[in-house]
Amino acid sequence: MAISGCNQAVNIKKPDNIEPLVHETLIDGVLSNDASMAITLGRSRILSVWDVTTSQLLHQWSDDDFDETNYLLALSGNKQYLATAGKHKISIFNLETGKLDIRWPAQGFNPDASISSLFLSQTGSTILVGMNDGSITVIQRSSMTMSLFKQHSAAVNHVELSNFEQQVLSTGLDGDVHIWATYSGELINSFSRPQQISSVSYDEANRRLFIADALDNNVIIDTQTALPVSKLDYLERYRYFRQALFINHSKNLITATSKQSVIYWDTLTGKELSHWDITAYTAGTTVFSMVLKPNGKLLTLSSDGALETWSL
Template structure:
């Protein structure tokens, strides 16, 4: 019996498969907006609004305070099937994208403001990511062949840059819309000038980028790829400022968010697990699971509420508040 116990313990240490059990943390509140799986979803930066895009292509905007439905559009309201959503930072506009069609709605009236077809350098390219600026007047469109389009809706100016060698999965403005952070399946995360496409910093990993978080105030950047590779760096100098200490051999991060003035990183895996990390030590502070209504539930977006709680929105349409 002692021999079997020793062998079992040795295998556990070798495989690193015996991690700590998931904490049974209960959310401070939970509300499920839709009884359907979501294709995409987004929380406003101030946690006041939630946008859900269901499998049936029903697009809804909700008030997180009252849980009231503010706007709803059906699949037939769009020229093609919708896959992506993006809220402006001021909560006044909502952008949606299909494979080729961009639509922008005014959230005061619920009316369509403008729509157009996006095209990359390759005419067969399709839209792979979407981002609406703080004012809602500038749009970033990532394309499947690696190009990035920026559109100024006020001046009606379009710029197009070929910066990546694969689908652009993430793009966002920073530094008062003067710089753009983009990441793609080619393993590169770039900080570049929105005016001319000049690359300022290039961070690279071996596999496609799966999650990214940028804390502009404290100059911290987190990037992770489809394996267990990641970077925590100073966005100005490019120098490494830390490394996460994994208990297991493989960690796939779907979402990431810097909080506490860049001192803490919250990550969400491809399943239901959320982890809180101390950036200075690289050690895990705590972890728990979101509430799953289906087997494939995962976090689609997360933010911090004005009262300091972590707010998550899952692929099950569940809004949850947590003490992290």
């Protein structure tokens, strides 16, 4: 079905498949990069690991298995390790055995700081922990060494490794986006938006970077030149992007809003190609995670705990 809006025709899609994994809203949820595994953390504090293909439950833990309530999840790229975080402690699970691997307290420069973001590397050997005082800890599991850097002036809401794990991409509620050396903390490049950063995404080659803040300020940047390439073109005011994903060698971008909308863009022109809404089972439904499946279809995990597959 096509409708006309914002002076252009856009296609409204329906999901190819819907699979509710849990029947409660989620605190957090994450999909593996290859779309074969889903992790859900429900409001009941049940933490579950799922096989996406079969919907089979692989592992499950309850709130009693943790020292404190969890709020954040991170999955290693190879799917062997799962990290969970409460306000002050991190737990790492080995997903091959289902056993707790290690648990330790996190800290920032401010002794009262709490955890605000979390990331695991491809093998799970490097852990990034962002704190609400603007500090970031880089942890090497093999040597259990920790390096603490003060990179932001407000809470860190996103951290990830890039460029063969030699660089860190971090964003904060201060509106800053920093690219910096993993081991020294040296700033390599920096970008800023007027408001807090709501969404950020690298392409596969780390050559394109999408940044959006809580108002209308978004941009796609060439990381080699640090120059803007384009921006998303729309008429609505205050469109808030929660997630973003580059596909097709950065020719296209998929974004998810703070509500139910998923939008497919041409990154060169910034034009919307199509958009659709995920299935909402409760008020305030949004996308927690989205990845491209090997067959070229998009897989989304909603805050209602539902998997949906989409043809692009």
